[in-house]
Amino acid sequence: DIQMTQSPSSLSASVGDRVTITCQASQDISNYLNWYQQKPGKAPKLLIYDASNLETGVPSRFSGSGSGTDFTFTISSLQPEDIATYYCQQYDNLPPFFGPGTKVDIK
Amino acid sequence: QVQLVESGGGLVKPGGSLRLSCAASGFTFSDYYMSWIRQAPGKGLEWVSYISSSGSTIYYADSVKGRFTISRDNAKNSLYLQMNSLRAEDTAVYYCARDRGIAAAGFDYWGQGTLVTVSS
Numbered sequence: 001d002i003q004m005t006q007s008p009s010s011l012s013a014s015v016g017d018r019v020t021i022t023c024q025a026s027q028d029i030s031n032y033l034n035w036y037q038q039k040p041g042k043a044p045k046l047l048i049y050d051a052s053n054l055e056t057g058v059p060s061r062f063s064g065s066g067s068g069t070d071f072t073f074t075i076s077s078l079q080p081e082d083i084a085t086y087y088c089q090q091y092d093n094l095p096p097f098f099g100p101g102t103k104v105d106i107k
Numbered sequence: 108q109v110q111l112v113e114s115g116g117g118l119v120k121p122g123g124s125l126r127l128s129c130a131a132s133g134f135t136f137s138d139y140y141m142s143w144i145r146q147a148p149g150k151g152l153e154w155v156s157y158i159s160s161s162g163s164t165i166y167y168a169d170s171v172k173g174r175f176t177i178s179r180d181n182a183k184n185s186l187y188l189q190m191n192s193l194r195a196e197d198t199a200v201y202y203c204a205r206d207r208g209i210a211a212a213g214f215d216y217w218g219q220g221t222l223v224t225v226s227s
Contacts, residue, residue: 034213036152043202043217044152055215087152089213095168096211098152 002026002090004099012107019075021102023066023088031067032092038101039084047086048073080106109133109216111203116221123193123225129186129203129218137161137181140206142214143188145199145223155201156188157211166210171197193225 003026013019023033031051036044046055048064051071061076075082083106088099115127127143142157156167156177165177176189186203200222204214 032212036214038152043220044214045217046207046213046215049207049213049215089152091210091212094166094210096154098154101151 001095002029002093002097004088004090004097006086006088006099006102008102009100010103010105012105013078014107015078015080017078019078019082019104021073021086021088021104023071023073023099025069025071025090025092028068029090029092032090033064033066033071034089034091035062035064035073036087036089036098037082037084038087044087075104078104078106109205111205111216111218113201113203113218113221116201116223118224118226119193120227121194121225124189124191125193125223127188127190127201127203127221127223129188131184131186131203131205134205134216136179136184140209140211141179141186142204142206142211143177143186144202144204144214144217145197146202146220147196147199150199153199154211157206158186159209164210190223193223195225197223198225199223 033051035048038044085101110132112130143155174192178187200220202220205216207213207215
């Protein structure tokens with residue numbers, strides 16, 4: 001199984017700050033990585049697919065990069081509505097493990 | 108618009124059974140792989156199972172293999188999860204999700220979830 005790690009597990013930032021989350025796979029997964037946003041009490045929402053492609057309708061302040069084992073998710077200018085937990089998910093191999101999540105809140 | 112609506116959750120005793128349903132609308136259900144994904148209270152996301160568009164290919168997480176059965180009825184635009192021999196650790200919100208590709212390539216639409224509580 002391919003295990004996923006994320007860091008940090010949580011962070012606090014100010015509105016307008018640049019926020020970066022990293023995700024690491026236990027083996028090479030090429031670009032088979034997605035990023036999701038989950039707000040409290042809500043279902044997750046797909047933001048980024050194939051490591052760097054923005055899902056339709058997702059604001060351009062969200063971006064993703066990376067390939068192989070190391071990936072980065074960035075919010076270029078944090079907004080109050082971005083308060084959520086963010087998960088990466090690999091789909092190179094089954095089962096499609098999710099990372100443990102990164103909780104983002106406002107300082 | 109795409110809608111996925113889960114139902115069937117509830118309180119069940121350890122060892123009991125429950126059948127979850129997911130009603131799909133707003134897209135051609137028979138064209139898409141579908142998955143069940145769960146989230147224990149206060150925990151992260153755990154993929155449970157997927158089924159191919161025709162129903163011919165199915166895969167389970169090791170944690171549920173042999174106890175859970177995924178199925179679909181394309182004529183009824185519905186996805187199901189039969190859960191047997193339930194354990195306390197199966198307590199979670201269960202989401203159905205549409206796969207954007209094949210074999211859990213990414214989940215682009217999710218239902219609101221249904222809570223399953225396994226407790227005596």
